[in-house]
Amino acid sequence: MPSTIATDFCGECLASPPLWRRLYCVGDYAPPLSTYVKQLKFQQQLHQADMLAQLLSNQVALNVEVITYVPLHWRRQWWRGFNQSEWLAKALAKRLNIPCIAMFKRVRATQTQRGMSRSQRQKNLKNAFQLSGLVNYSSVAIVDDVVTTGSTVRQLCKLLLDAGAKSVDIYCICRTPDPVSER
Numbered sequence: 001m002p003s004t005i006a007t008d009f010c011g012e013c014l015a016s017p018p019l020w021r022r023l024y025c026v027g028d029y030a031p032p033l034s035t036y037v038k039q040l041k042f043q044q045q046l047h048q049a050d051m052l053a054q055l056l057s058n059q060v061a062l063n064v065e066v067i068t069y070v071p072l073h074w075r076r077q078w079w080r081g082f083n084q085s086e087w088l089a090k091a092l093a094k095r096l097n098i099p100c101i102a103m104f105k106r107v108r109a110t111q112t113q114r115g116m117s118r119s120q121r122q123k124n125l126k127n128a129f130q131l132s133g134l135v136n137y138s139s140v141a142i143v144d145d146v147v148t149t150g151s152t153v154r155q156l157c158k159l160l161l162d163a164g165a166k167s168v169d170i171y172c173i174c175r176t177p178d179p180v181s182e183r
Helices: 011-015 033-043 047-057 074-080 084-096 118-125 151-162
Strands: 022-028 066-069 104-106 129-131 139-147 167-175
Touching (some): 022 033, 033 047, 033 084, 033 139, 047 167, 066 084, 084 139, 084 167, 118 151, 139 151, 151 167
Parallel strands (some): 066 139, 139 167
Antiparallel strands (some): 104 129
8 A cells, every 4th residue: 555655665675675775766657757668668769768867867866886787688689679778777877977887697588577476577587697797896776667576676686785796776767566566
């Protein structure tokens, strides 16, 4: 149930704290933001990345050394022609004047997450990612277009923290309600 007052943490985060330090987002996955994200992701309107990065740059507290992004499997990137999270991350890094580095590799093709429950998403992503090199940063931000259950960014956070990063922030355009907890 939505809170009637602003809170720093939701009930689920209090019961089971996430691995990231803070999640920054522009807003809910609803028009007009959802429309802009869909235009970027599915209609190859790449100019939307700059506009969305501008909106996101107004939300984040710049307390990281580097920005990275959620990788696509090479087949999906070839099919789509680009990685929307990479475009957002590079546009944001340029605005914030900090480096953007590819830190992850998607080593296993996964099914699309759309319509999956939290447990299905976690199972779908098991062993799907690897670090692409050494982590030489203590504070990292991961950029993604949409965060639903947090399963994807949780996997990536764990890799970074296990490799020696001290803190990870999540920068996303939209949050969607958890499909399971909303039912």
